[in-house]
Amino acid sequence: MGGYGDVQMIDEDGKRVDGRGPGDLRPIEIEVGVVPVADGSASIRWGANYAIATVYGPMEAHPRKISRQERAVLDVRYNMAPFSTTDRMRPGFNRRSREISKVTSDALESVVQLELYPRSKIRVEIEVLCAEAGTRCVGLTAASVALADAGIPMTDMVVSVASGKINGVVVCDLNKEEDNYGEADLPMGVLPNTGDLVFLQMDGDLSPEEFQQAWDYNVNAAQAVHEIMVAALADRYGGGE
Amino acid sequence: MANPLVPGLLRDHLSELADRDERVDGRGQWDGRELTIEVNPLPNAEGSAKVTMGDTIVFVGIKFQIQTPYPDRPNQGGLMTSAELRPVAGRHYEPGPPSPESIEMGRVVDRGIRESGCLDVDALCIIPGEKAWQVIIDCFAISDDGNMFDAFALAAIVALKNAIVPAERFDVGEDYPLPISLMPIMCSYHKVGGRFVYDASREEEVGGDERIHITLGDDGHVHSLQKGLKGVFTAAEFDEIMTAARQRVSELQEIVNNL
Numbered sequence: 001m002g003g004y005g006d007v008q009m010i011d012e013d014g015k016r017v018d019g020r021g022p023g024d025l026r027p028i029e030i031e032v033g034v035v036p037v038a039d040g041s042a043s044i045r046w047g048a049n050y051a052i053a054t055v056y057g058p059m060e061a062h063p064r065k066i067s068r069q070e071r072a073v074l075d076v077r078y079n080m081a082p083f084s085t086t087d088r089m090r091p092g093f094n095r096r097s098r099e100i101s102k103v104t105s106d107a108l109e110s111v112v113q114l115e116l117y118p119r120s121k122i123r124v125e126i127e128v129l130c131a132e133a134g135t136r137c138v139g140l141t142a143a144s145v146a147l148a149d150a151g152i153p154m155t156d157m158v159v160s161v162a163s164g165k166i167n168g169v170v171v172c173d174l175n176k177e178e179d180n181y182g183e184a185d186l187p188m189g190v191l192p193n194t195g196d197l198v199f200l201q202m203d204g205d206l207s208p209e210e211f212q213q214a215w216d217y218n219v220n221a222a223q224a225v226h227e228i229m230v231a232a233l234a235d236r237y238g239g240g241e
Numbered sequence: 242m243a244n245p246l247v248p249g250l251l252r253d254h255l256s257e258l259a260d261r262d263e264r265v266d267g268r269g270q271w272d273g274r275e276l277t278i279e280v281n282p283l284p285n286a287e288g289s290a291k292v293t294m295g296d297t298i299v300f301v302g303i304k305f306q307i308q309t310p311y312p313d314r315p316n317q318g319g320l321m322t323s324a325e326l327r328p329v330a331g332r333h334y335e336p337g338p339p340s341p342e343s344i345e346m347g348r349v350v351d352r353g354i355r356e357s358g359c360l361d362v363d364a365l366c367i368i369p370g371e372k373a374w375q376v377i378i379d380c381f382a383i384s385d386d387g388n389m390f391d392a393f394a395l396a397a398i399v400a401l402k403n404a405i406v407p408a409e410r411f412d413v414g415e416d417y418p419l420p421i422s423l424m425p426i427m428c429s430y431h432k433v434g435g436r437f438v439y440d441a442s443r444e445e446e447v448g449g450d451e452r453i454h455i456t457l458g459d460d461g462h463v464h465s466l467q468k469g470l471k472g473v474f475t476a477a478e479f480d481e482i483m484t485a486a487r488q489r490v491s492e493l494q495e496i497v498n499n500l
Contacts, residue, residue, distance in 0.1 A: 035384045036296035037331050037443075048284055052383055056332045077336060079327065082379040083286035083302025086410075091325055091339075091379075125329035127383070129300060130285045 007181045009166045016178070022171045025161070025221050030142070030232035032149050040150025042232070044142040047175055048132035053142035055150040057122040072117035076105035078139050080128040100136045107140055107160075107189045107199035113153040122152060133179035134162050137187050140199060145229050149236070155191075157229060158198055159222040162187035163214035170210050172217035186214045190222035251448035252434075259434025265444055266295075271485045273440040278395070280403050280500055288404025288419065292396040295442065296386035301396035302379050303404040303419075307411055310366065310373040318365020318373035322351035323380065324393055330382035331443075345469065350380060350394045350427070352465040353456030357425035360401065364420060367413050374406065376419070387443035390454050394427035399497055425464050426493045427456045428486040432472055437482050439489065453482060457490040 009017055016022070026047030035041035040055035061067035066075075078100040082089050108124065124147065126139035137160035144157040164174045165184040174182055184206045189199025206214060258265060268274070274295030283289035286302030310317055324347035328334040354360065365374040378401070380393040404419040431441035433449035441449060451472025456465040468474075 035298065035329075037384045037386055038329075039332075050283065052329065054329050056328075059332065077328065079329075081300070081302065081381050082323070082325075082377070083283060083289065083300075083304050083381075085285055088304035088306060088377055088379075091323065123328065123332075125327070127327065127329045127381075129302075129381070130283045132285075 007167075009178055009181060010169050014169075016166075016171060016175075018175055020171075022169055023217055023220070025173045025224060026175060028225060028228050030145055030228055032145060032232050032236040038146075038150075040146045040148070040152070042142045042145035042149060044138055044145070046134070046138045046141075047173075048130060049128070049135055049138045050130040051126060051128045051135065051138050051142050053127075053139065053146040054125045055122065055143075055146045055152065056125075057150075058117040058120040058152070059123070061119055061121040066121070067119050070118055071114040072112075072120045072122050074105055074109050074112060074114065074122050074124065076108060076124045076126070076143070077101050078104055078126045078128075078136065080131055080135065084128050084131045100139070103199060103201065104136065104140050104143065107158050108143060108147070110198040111144075111154045111156050111158055111191065112147060113155065116153055133174050133176045134187070136160070137162050137189075140189055141225060141229065145232060148233055156193045157191075157226065158189045159192050159225045159229065160187060160189040160199060161218045161221040161225060163217040163221075165204065165206060165210055165214070170206075170213040170217065172221050184210070184214070186211070186218065188215070188218045188222075190219055192222055192226035195219065248448065251444070255445065255448045256434035259436050264433075264438060266442060270436065271439045271489070273489070274442070276496070278399055278496070278500060280399060286400070287407055288400040288402075290396040290399035290403070292392045292399070294388065294392050294440065296384055297388060297392050298382075298384040299389065299392040299396050300381045300383060301393065301400040302381070303400045304377045304379065305407055305411075306375045306377065307367070307372050307413070308375045310370060315370035316366045317362040319375040320351065320355055320360060320362070320378070321375060322354070322378040322397070323347045324350065324382075324389075325380065326382050326385070326389070331385040334385075345467075346390055346393060347380060349390060349454055349465065349467045350378070350397055353394055353425045353427050354378070354397060354401070356464040357423050357456070357458040357462075359398070359421050359423040359425055359458070361420055361422065372413070376401075376404075385443060387441050387446045388429055388431075390429045391427050391440060394425075394456065395493065395497075398424060398426065399500065402497070423459045424494050424497060425456050425458045426490045426497075427454055427465075428489050428493075429454045430482040430485070432474065437474075437478060439485060453479070455483065455486045457486060459494075461487055461490075
């Protein structure tokens with residue numbers, strides 16, 4: 001959070017730099033089954049973000065020491081491609097991508113019915129090809145769709161959205177400028193069918209009222225994103241909810 | 242490269258097909274898979290391309306950095322190519338440091354582009370001895386169904402041809418299109434069932450032997466060659482694939498020129 005209070009990001013009409021109102025999401029497009037060699041896959045364009053998630057498995061847990069008697073292990077990796085950012089990103093894991101991989105894995109483990117596949121492994125790969133703020137939410141959402149495409153039983157799909165604060169105004173789904181100059185960021189992972197949460201992070205500064213507003217934005221936006229996810233799956237497999 | 246469950250059976254099958262002049266997916270010996278090329282799908286790269294060949298999908302993104310020129314070449318910029326085969330692209334990939342295969346891929350793609358002279362390294366100099374552009378070609382696989390070499394090389398030249406030098410962002414003048422004068426194209430041939438075929442699928446790679454990569458530039462000039470994996474080939478076989486490569490390269494050059 002930069003917290004540069006002098007940068008004007010909300011105009012007199014309450015419109016944001018990209019013309020959105022405070023509660024509006026960026027445009028989202030999801031496509032299912034984009035990687036033919038994977039067991040499940042999805043691509044997602046969310047604003048200028050572009051990410052691809054693939055799922056392999058359930059397969060033999062390898063190396064064997066990671067194998068668990070009573071359930072499958074989930075092996076989740078989040079990575080940003082070297083050309084995904086304005087300045088080139090050096091290939092390889094860093095502390096940030098390791099942390100995001102871990103919290104993404106923790107979120108997905110809460111919904112994937114791992115106990116159905118003892119001693120096996122399910123691999124989830126999230127690759128960000130173009131980054132424009134909110135890539136962890138975009139990646140987690142894409143991973144949920146890819147898991148559904150792979151036919152892995154889940155209690156629900158995780159929908160992830162971030163809200164935050166810019167120029168003292170709480171806004172939904174921060175874009176790159178807002179993320180750079182904003183005063184707070186609250187990414188959440190919501191289960192749309194129950195309203196339960198499986199992923200939560202926050203940094204910055206929010207008053208109790210602002211916090212409640214950001215929370216409500218996320219919960220409402222999650223329903224809208226969920227509809228896009230379901231429509232993308234229905235587009236591939238037919239039918240609906 | 243992971244071993245198939247029944248490597249012997251696959252090899253026998255491919256060899257029986259080859260005896261009948263057939264391929265496992267019904268193609269002819271010199272036929273490529275269906276090819277689509279998307280220009281600049283990635284807005285944060287200065288130039289990019291997505292290439293789909295059958296079920297093989299790759300992205301290439303171009304990034305620029307400013308570096309100090311090498312002391313022995315104070316008037317030249319630089320070129321760097323890296324290929325990443327991350328676990329996203331196939332079930333047989335493991336996470337970890339770059340594999341020898343991905344390093345070979347990056348280097349072979351690099352040589353074809355560098356040696357063709359398509360990139361004028363002198364034009365990449367900003368202040369002699371002080372500042373020059375480094376052009377970075379990042380090859381990124383999304384779906385590996387064989388012949389990543391050709392997919393990467395094709396995506397790389399398309400991305401370069403559509404790249405914009407981000408001079409404004411680095412405070413060294415106005416943005417301008419990266420000048421690319423020539424067009425190196427790679428064609429790869431795999432020995433499958435005892436004969437060479439063009440554009441092998443992953444099944445053919447796994448059940449085949451050696452591979453040969455040929456990069457040709459304008460007017461049929463040869464710019465890079467690479468023989469990979471265990472196997473023996475004759476001069477006559479090489480002649481045959483070189484003839485096939487000349488034909489295919491001119492077809493691909495026309496496709497790229499008409500994008």
